[in-house]
Amino acid sequence: MKKYRSKIRIFADIVETIDREGGEAKVTRILYGANLSYDRLVKYLKELERAGLVEEAVDRTGRTVYRLTPKGREFLFEYKKIERFIEAFGLKL
């Protein structure tokens, strides 16, 4: 059975994948890392861009990448704290 992921959890997975890749990642990398379909990923990336958590950029090879913004790093930091809190109390969301 597929495990339900909340929207905020999906956002965190995307941002975490970009962070793991060194703060900048190609769409295919994020696709695998966040375990999403292409259409859904594009939709979520647009939302993250609007929220100022990631920004679209072009790398040295001319490919489109997504870069983590300082606001995105702060979001990830806060989310990890919440995750620890939830884990500490043994809650299931």
Added chain:
Amino acid sequence: MMPIRFLGLDLLLESMAAVISLVIAIHSLKPYKIVKAKPLLYLYLGFLTLGAGMFFRVFATAYLIALQADAKPLVGQVSVIYELTRVVAYAFFILAYFPRAKEEKLPTASLFLLSFELEVIEIFLLVYVIAQTLSSYLAFKAKETKWVSVGFSLLLLSHLCFALTGYRPIFFLLGHVFQLLALVVLLVVVLRVSKVR
């Protein structure tokens, strides 16, 4: 009924426990505001109700002492209201660990619960919460979860002490000490997880 010789000390311990409970509630509200997950809301409401109930008992008892009249019937009413707030608080904790529980079933359940001895109900509710945190600890082995289990176990121990007050008055004081210790342990966990980078 509270042993008169500990009056004052128990109010001081209860006030400290109430403040800690409210601090934990505030710390639970912040994650809820971000992720909007109901278990976090119930955890917040649980600690908020627990702290509010403790403050109610402290202020009501202090007021009754100040009255210096024959306040025996009122003391009984204060105790019942206080115990009811604890039942509600622990019911919120159960909802936090049982997110799919149907909320519409609550009023019926509450009415059913009212007919039992409140202290016993609180003990049973806490046993359920402890079982949930322990099973979570056994599954994920998170150090903090172990301490949350310890915190709730101390709270359970405090209730067992309160239940034994009739047997030996010292259990009343011990109950307050365990209650304060329980909330200190839970507060330390909350502060620790809030500081992790």
